[in-house]
Structure formats: C-alpha cells, structure tokens
Amino acid sequence: MKELQHLNKYLLKYKLHLIVGVIITIIARIFLLFTPRYVKKIFSVVDKYKNGLESGNSTFQAELFEIILYIIGAALIAGLFTFLMRQTIINVSRYIEFDLKNEVYEHYQKLSLNFYKKNRTGDLMNRISEDVSRVRMYVGPALMYSINTVTLFVIALIYMFNEAPTLTLYTIIPLPILSIAIYNLSREIHKRSTVVQQYLSKLSAFTQESFSGISVIKAYGIEPKTSRNFDDLSATSKQKQLDLVKVQALFFPLMVLLIGISNLVVIYIGGRQYVNGQIDSLGTIAEFIIYVNMLTWPVATVGWVTSIVQQAEASQKRINEFLKTEPEIKNTVLEHTDITGDITFDNVSFTYDDTNINALKGISFTIKDGETLAILGKTGSGKSTILDLIGRLYDIDSGSIKINNIEINKHNLNDLRNHIGYVPQDAFLFSDTIKNNIKFGKEDASDEEVIQVAKLAQVHKNITKFNKGYDTILGERGITLSGGQKQRISIARALIKYPKILLFDDCLSAVDTETEEKILKNINTISKGKTNIIVGHRVSSAKNADKIIVLDDGKIVEEGTHETLLQIDGYYKHLFLKQSSETSSSKP
Numbered sequence: 322m323k324e325l326q327h328l329n330k331y332l333l334k335y336k337l338h339l340i341v342g343v344i345i346t347i348i349a350r351i352f353l354l355f356t357p358r359y360v361k362k363i364f365s366v367v368d369k370y371k372n373g374l375e376s377g378n379s380t381f382q383a384e385l386f387e388i389i390l391y392i393i394g395a396a397l398i399a400g401l402f403t404f405l406m407r408q409t410i411i412n413v414s415r416y417i418e419f420d421l422k423n424e425v426y427e428h429y430q431k432l433s434l435n436f437y438k439k440n441r442t443g444d445l446m447n448r449i450s451e452d453v454s455r456v457r458m459y460v461g462p463a464l465m466y467s468i469n470t471v472t473l474f475v476i477a478l479i480y481m482f483n484e485a486p487t488l489t490l491y492t493i494i495p496l497p498i499l500s501i502a503i504y505n506l507s508r509e510i511h512k513r514s515t516v517v518q519q520y521l522s523k524l525s526a527f528t529q530e531s532f533s534g535i536s537v538i539k540a541y542g543i544e545p546k547t548s549r550n551f552d553d554l555s556a557t558s559k560q561k562q563l564d565l566v567k568v569q570a571l572f573f574p575l576m577v578l579l580i581g582i583s584n585l586v587v588i589y590i591g592g593r594q595y596v597n598g599q600i601d602s603l604g605t606i607a608e609f610i611i612y613v614n615m616l617t618w619p620v621a622t623v624g625w626v627t628s629i630v631q632q633a634e635a636s637q638k639r640i641n642e643f644l645k646t647e648p649e650i651k652n653t654v655l656e657h658t659d660i661t662g663d664i665t666f667d668n669v670s671f672t673y674d675d676t677n678i679n680a681l682k683g684i685s686f687t688i689k690d691g692e693t694l695a696i697l698g699k700t701g702s703g704k705s706t707i708l709d710l711i712g713r714l715y716d717i718d719s720g721s722i723k724i725n726n727i728e729i730n731k732h733n734l735n736d737l738r739n740h741i742g743y744v745p746q747d748a749f750l751f752s753d754t755i756k757n758n759i760k761f762g763k764e765d766a767s768d769e770e771v772i773q774v775a776k777l778a779q780v781h782k783n784i785t786k787f788n789k790g791y792d793t794i795l796g797e798r799g800i801t802l803s804g805g806q807k808q809r810i811s812i813a814r815a816l817i818k819y820p821k822i823l824l825f826d827d828c829l830s831a832v833d834t835e836t837e838e839k840i841l842k843n844i845n846t847i848s849k850g851k852t853n854i855i856v857g858h859r860v861s862s863a864k865n866a867d868k869i870i871v872l873d874d875g876k877i878v879e880e881g882t883h884e885t886l887l888q889i890d891g892y893y894k895h896l897f898l899k900q901s902s903e904t905s906s907s908k909p
C-alpha cells in the first residue's frame with residue numbers, strides 16, 4: 322500500500338464527496354436489508370391466518386398488502402441510494418483519474434529529451450492510460466465495494482445474530498472459502514488478461530506500422546508476407562483470449578456453487594433447529610436464505626478487491642517511478658532574463674548519454690546579434706547538435722555557451738526558448754488546419770500575420786490553391802503535403818514568433834534552389850537585428866552568411882566567409898565546385 326499513498330492527496334481533496342458517499346452507502350444497505358425481515362413477517366402473518374388467529378380474510382390481505390408495500394418502498398429507496406452511491410464514489414474515481422492523468426502528462430512535459438529516448442513511447446502511453454485506469458479501479462470500485470461489503474456485513478450480522486446466533490455461525494462458514502476462491506481466480510484472470518493485452522498491443526502496433534508503411538509494402542509486393550505475419554499474430558492472440566475465457570467462465574459457476582452450498586447449510590441447519598424448536602418460525606429460514614444471497618456477492622468482492630488493490634499498487638509503482646524522475650534540464654532562474662542574438666561557444670564538448678557518441682569536441686565560435694552563421698559538414702558531423710545545445714535541449718559536458726554574454730544555464734529557460742524559432746530537420750505538423758499549425762508558434766497571431774509569414778516562407782501560393790486554403794486539415798485526417806511544403810510551413814511557424822534567434826536545421830533540403838534563395842532573401846530582410854543559424858548541405862544556403870563554419874567529426878575544420886573559404890582547398894571549396902558543376906550541367 323506504500324505506493325498508493327501517493328493518492329492520499331487526491332482522496333483528501335475529494336473527502337467531502339467520499340464522506341457523503343459512505344453515508345449514502347450505509348443508508349442504501351439499511352434499506353436493502355429491510356426485505357429479509359419483512360419476508361419473515363409475511364411468514365408470521367400467514368402462520369397466524371392459518372392457525373385461525375387472524376380475525377378475517379380482509380385483515381389478512383390488508384396486512385400482506387402493507388408488508389408488500391414496505392418491501393417495494395424499501396427496494397425503491399435502496400435502489401435510489403445505490404444509484405447515488407455510484408454517482409458519488411465512482412465519480413470521485415473519475416475525478417482522481419483525470420487529476421492523475423494531468424499530473425503524469427504535465428510531468429512528462431517537463432522531462433528532457435533524454436528521458437524520451439530512454440523510454441519507449443508505448444511504455445509512456447501505457448502509464449498514462451492503462452496504469453492510471455488500474456489505479457482508478459482502486460479509488461473507485463474497490464473503495465465502493467469495500468464500504469459496501471463492510472456496511473452490509475456489519476448490519477446483516479447484527480440482524481442475523483439477534484435472530485438466530487448458531488444458524489448465523491453456520492451460515493457464514495462457507496463465505497471465507499468463497500472469498501479465497503474468488504481471490505485466486507481473479508489473480509489468474511488478471512495474469513491471463515495481461516497477456517491478452519500484450520497481444521492486442523502487438524497487433525495494433527503491427528497494423529499501425531503496416532498501414533503507415535503501406536506504400537513500401539505495396540512497392541515491394543510483400544502483402545502476402547505481411548498478411549501471413551498478421552494471421553500468425555492474431556492466431557496467438559485468439560488462443561490467449563480463449564485461455565482467458567476459460568478461467569472467466571469459472572467465475573459465476575463458482576459463485577453459484579458456493580451460494581448453493583450456503584443455502585443448503587441454512588436449510589439443513591435451520592430446518593433441524595426449527596424441528597428442535599430452537600427457532601420459532603420457518604420465516605427465519607427464508608430470511609436467512611435472503612441474507613446469504615445478499616452477502617455472497619459482497620464477500621466474493623473481497624477476493625476481487627484484494628486483487629484490484631494489488632494491481633493498482635503495481636501500476637502506481639510504475640507511475641511513481643516516472644513522477645520521481647527529475648528533469649535533467651531545469652529552469653533554475655525564475656526572473657526574466659534578456660535574450661539577444663549574441664551567441665558564444667567556447668571550447669564546447671558534448672557526448673550523448675545514451676549512445677556515448679562524442680558529438681562535439683572543443684567547438685568555439687562567436688556570432689553577433691543580427692548576424693547569420695551557416696554550418697556545413699558531412700552527415701553526423703555534429704551540426705544539429707549545435708542547434709540543440711543553443712535551445713538547451715541538453716546541457717554541455719565542458720566549455721561554455723553564452724547568450725548575451727551570460728552562461729546559457731543562467732538564463733530563464735522559458736525566456737530562452739520563447740526567443741528561439743526552431744525549424745527541425747523533419748518538419749512535424751499536427752493533424753490540424755494549416756493555419757493552426759502556423760499559429761502553433763504564436764497562439765494569438767492574427768490571420769494577417771499567418772498570411773504574412775506564409776508569404777515569407779514562399780508557401781502562401783500553395784496554400785491558396787487548396788479548396789479550404791488556410792483551413793485545410795493536414796495529416797491523418799486530411800491532406801498529405803509534399804516534403805517541401807511541409808518544410809516551408811514549418812519555417813512559417815518559426816517566423817511567426819519573430820524570435821531573436823532563428824535556427825534552421827537543414828530545413829530547405831526538399832525545396833528547389835530557386836525557392837531556397839527566395840526564402841533566404843526573405844529571412845534576411847525580416848531578420849535585421851536577429852541571429853540566424855542555418856545548417857545545410859548546400860553552398861547556396863551558406864554563401865551569403867556572415868560566417869561559415871565547416872564541421873568534421875565534431876570539430877571545426879574550416880571557418881570564414883564564402884570568399885575566404887574559397888581560398889582554401891578544403892571541404893567548402895570542393896562542395897562549391899561540385900554543386901556549381903551540377904547546377905550548370907542540369908541547365909538546358
């Protein structure tokens with residue numbers, strides 16, 4: 322139960338609802354327990370009538386009618402309060418589920434990129450969905466059934482002991498056996514349903530991947546093979562489901578068997594006691610049979626609840642593990658700090674934790690506010706890593722990065738990221754309208770601003786060609802854009818913030834050189850007083866920069882301007898010559 326203590330704060334938050342829930346449960350159970358006692362009364366009335374003690378047929382009928390009315394009234398009230406019981410306690414569990422999901426999600430958002438690399442997406446999703454649902458079963462149904470069982474049991478036992486103490490003892494003997502049997506069965510059901518769940522996840526991951534990669538599957542003509550794989554997976558999944566159904570099918574027969582045994586005990590022992598004169602009315606036997614039937618389900622739930630609590634404990638443990646994970650990148654500065662475009666790297670080295678790849682080795686450079694820096698180099702040479710470090714997605718191992726002459730970790734992290742416009746290598750667009758995808762960078766942007774940045778990113782004309790223009794839905798629910806269109810929308814999203822620092826990570830690779838030039842020219846005009854860092858593989862995107870650096874294996878191997886670098890017989894000059902000859906040979 323240690324792990325579940327995390328939920329105490331939520332139970333406290335909703336304590337009023339819970340107290341009301343407990344009171345309602347007690348009232349519901351009291352009314353429910355009216356029935357057996359009135360049934361006994363019916364027996365005495367019938368007895369009296371049979372033995373001629375009743376004065377007449379009409380009085381007998383009136384008495385019977387009154388008792389029946391009481392039974393119906395009590396059942397109605399018990400039903401109403403049972404409804405309210407669920408409305409209070411189960412609702413609380415939904416509130417707590419909502420709070421816990423939000424808590425986990427907010428915590429996820431604070432964690433650094435490294436956390437996401439170390440944990441699989443499926444695992445992250447499971448903790449926020451399945452684990453939280455299991456925990457809800459503890460704060461909802463488990464709590465409700467426990468209160469229900471305790472109140473029903475206590476009230477019923479008081480009535481029963483008052484009526485016939487020995488018969489009560491015999492009656493409750495089979496109940497713990499029922500509870501233990503249900504507990505074992507529930508554990509087995511849980512074990513098997515976990516396996517079933519795993520197969521369902523595998524099946525959905527498989528289908529999702531094959532639908533996403535359908536074009537590759539069709540191009541390679543491997544539909545029969547993927548169908549076979551799907552068949553195999555779904556056959557195993559079916560077998561696991563059947564295994565589960567087998568034990569599930571035992572649940573109710575077991576209950577019926579144990580209820581039957583308890584009924585037989587009541588009839589046998591009660592019958593003997595009636596014959597011996599230890600109990601005065603056959604009505605007591607009828608009353609006890611109803612009690613037994615009423616108590617069986619709550620007692621069975623003791624076993625079920627125990628297994629729910631164990632599962633919730635395991636799930637909460639997994640959730641707590643994540644909640645206790647501290648974000649690696651912390652915002653230690655709460656007051657606002659001034660961000661400008663002055664960036665200095667001084668002997669910066671950086672190694673990725675997970676791969677141990679030493680991506681940057683002693684990098685030093687300076688860019689002044691308003692300048693443009695271009696970074697070129699072979700793939701894997703560390704270009705994107707430099708951009709990630711400027712956005713402080715990772716902290717460096719040694720050296721120093723200063724923005725506006727202040728160490729990067731002495732800046733307010735939110736201010737820093739708010740002043741950066743980042744265009745990633747793989748443009749990621751959400752399944753939303755084009756307008757909202759652009760406004761993502763600035764939620765309160767007006768339509769005019771959206772159009773203006775789309776024009777700067779050279780994508781306005783493409784957008785207006787769609788039937789719904791800026792309201793066109795993208796992604797799974799809508800149209801698919803070309804790589805170049807995606808890149809340009811992603812650029813517009815970064816521009817709309819009018820940030821102090823613009824980072825372009827090889828984001829013009831899918832547009833032709835002519836459009837690239839237009840975009841770069843536009844960026845230059847709006848970026849007066851802003852710093853641009855352009856990572857790329859083309860000389861065309863670098864040649865107008867104030868400074869160009871060439872990276873190789875995490876080190877700067879060339880540094881200068883277009884003109885000075887052409888003087889050196891190095892990577893830049895070769896790239897320039899190669900790309901110039903490609904351009905001239907491609908011209909008609």
Ligand SMILES: Nc1ncnc2c1ncn2[C@@H]1O[C@H](COP(=O)(O)OP(=O)(O)OP(=O)(O)O)[C@@H](O)[C@H]1O
Binds near residue numbers: 676678698699705707
């Ligand atoms: N998130 C990461 N985790 C671990 N290693 C990484 C990560 N990102 C990059 N690396 C490694 O760090 C090195 C530098 O990668 P980086 O992405 O900075 O290169 P790049 O020059 O931008 O390459 P490209 O031109 O292909 O985009 C590579 O060896 C890469 O495998």
